[in-house]
Amino acid sequence: MTATFPDISLSTERLLLRPYDEADIPELVEMMNDDLVTAWTGAPRPYTEATARAFTTGGAAAERTSGRGLVLAVTELLTQRLVGTVQLQNTDWRIRGTEVGYLTASWARGEGYAGESVLAVVRWLFGSLGFERVELRTAADNSASQQVAQKIGCISEGVLRGAGLIRSRAGDDPEGRWVETRTDLLVWSLLPEDLDDADDADGSGTAAGEVYETGYAPYPDYADYSAAAQRR
Template sequence: MTPTFPDVSLSTDRLELRPFEEADIPELTAMMNDELTAAWTLVPIPYTTAEARDWITRAAPAERATGRGIVLAVTEQLTHRLVGSVHLKSTNWHTLATEVGYVVAPWARGEGYAAESVLALAKWLFHDQKFERLELRTAAGNTASQQVAQKIGCVSEGILRNALIVRSRTEDGGWTDIRTDLIVWGLLPEDLEDAPGTAYRAG
């Protein structure tokens, strides 16, 4: 039987990390249609309500069911508004290693939500799931994502040259694909000893 992550929800003082629900469709659609999200994630353009529904009802649950990873919506504790998502993927159950990706909604940037949610997920992954490595990959030009990696204590381990395709705006307002380098970051359990003091609660 393929190992899988449990159906879990996590919370911090400010955030709740939980499985996506169909009620999240409008906010997920708006979040994924953001310019920065489109540039760095290669989501479909435009990102439709149908695609959001398919992600929430089929694709995201399949990540956990097949053992590939887990997808969690990130919401504010006070307002319950969707402010982002975190996604464990490419999980290797033999080496106990996985990769994390994240998106922050344009209406929630600048609040430190990405670092807080990824750090809570990393602590749960290491402490509760006994994993040994979390990997994070950032495009060379995505300085905001690199700052998140640095803030939570990741170590820059090298550059994969010309390894990623991202999008750039064209003069006529469209999009074009461009190649760029990919920075690989690693986080191990011992790296969290000096990490910020974000606590998490599993529910």
């Protein structure tokens, strides 16, 4: 029997992390067509309504039912506006380890939402599911993503040379076509004791928030696709 993550939602003081649904399509399309999302992820460009519909009605849930990982929409708790995505991927159930990815809508950047949502997921993994390792990989030039890793207490482990792909406009033309180039990936990790040390220092050990089941219906026959894409 394939091990899978439970069908859950998580909440923090400001955010609700939950499965995607069709009501998210308009905001998802807007978020994914941002130039920075295109540059740092492998998401389709343009990201169409059809792509968003296929993802929200099947692709996201298939990540969970396949055992590969978990995809959660990140929304503001009060307004329910879509803030971003957190995804678990490349999960190894034998060693209780997984890789976390994230992206943030352009309007929501600079508010600390990425770190807050990732920490909620990591604390849930360690505290409720007995996971022992969470890995995070950032493109060498993606300083914003690296700042998130540092702020949540990740430990830098090294560099995977030429292990990722990023995109940029040809000739730096803002209207030019997107081209892929190879990049190094920085590897970061979190272990349970890393969060224990941080919580002892700042008294935030209860910041994981509430966890509850959602009853989200999976569509396991959907083709493999990652909302957070291959690498941030």
